[in-house]
Amino acid sequence: MLFPGEQELGAADSPIPRQSSGNPMSCVLRIEAAALGGHAAAALLPGDIERAQEWALVQRHADAPAALRADLMLAPHHGSNTSSTQPLLAAVRPRWVVAQTGYRNRFRHPAAAVRQRYQQMQIVLRNTVHCGAAYWRSDQPETLVCERQKRPRYWRHEAAELGPTRRTLDINKTNQPLILDEG
Numbered sequence: 698m699l700f701p702g703e704q705e706l707g708a709a710d711s712p713i714p715r716q717s718s719g720n721p722m723s724c725v726l727r728i729e730a731a732a733l734g735g736h737a738a739a740a741l742l743p744g745d746i747e748r749a750q751e752w753a754l755v756q757r758h759a760d761a762p763a764a765l766r767a768d769l770m771l772a773p774h775h776g777s778n779t780s781s782t783q784p785l786l787a788a789v790r791p792r793w794v795v796a797q798t799g800y801r802n803r804f805r806h807p808a809a810a811v812r813q814r815y816q817q818m819q820i821v822l823r824n825t826v827h828c829g830a831a832y833w834r835s836d837q838p839e840t841l842v843c844e845r846q847k848r849p850r851y852w853r854h855e856a857a858e859l860g861p862t863r864r865t866l867d868i869n870k871t872n873q874p875l876i877l878d879e880g
Contacts, residue, residue, distance in 0.1 A: 730835030776807025
């Protein structure tokens with residue numbers, strides 16, 4: 698557990714506002730697997746921390762930068778404008794970031810500025826809206842598999858074409874082409 702620490706819990710100069718929503722008190726976890734082939738893969742789960750907490754986290758580990766490094770990171774605060782700061786991303790240096798968001802969410806997470814920051818830092822962003830469940834394994838840290846690409850729904854398959862007329866067919870639950878009614 699990397700955050701919050703004693704410095705945040707009750708200190709007068711805490712980066713956590715007294716009247717906060719609770720987001721700044723999110724538990725930040727770093728999970729590291731046993732070294733495999735010289736690399737100990739890690740995942741960082743930062744919860745809903747925001748700028749001030751990200752800064753405190755980076756400062757706390759400035760002398761030991763490897764303490765924050767991770768191959769996979771969940772997008773802090775779902776990728777809101779109040780998170781995913783450049784100092785945190787530079788300290789963590791994730792290969793993958795997964796933003797846990799909902800379809801047409803009212804907050805429009807992840808924010809455009811955050812998406813741009815990930816792109817500029819060459820961090821691959823996967824959004825659960827498009828990815829569905831994201832599968833990542835510590836023994837294959839260079840791979841992240843999206844459930845929606847692995848097993849697409851039958852109604853999302855490309856339709857087959859029928860002969861020279863190139864008529865589009867529909868596909869049913871068994872993924873078998875349906876004969877379209879001429880009438």
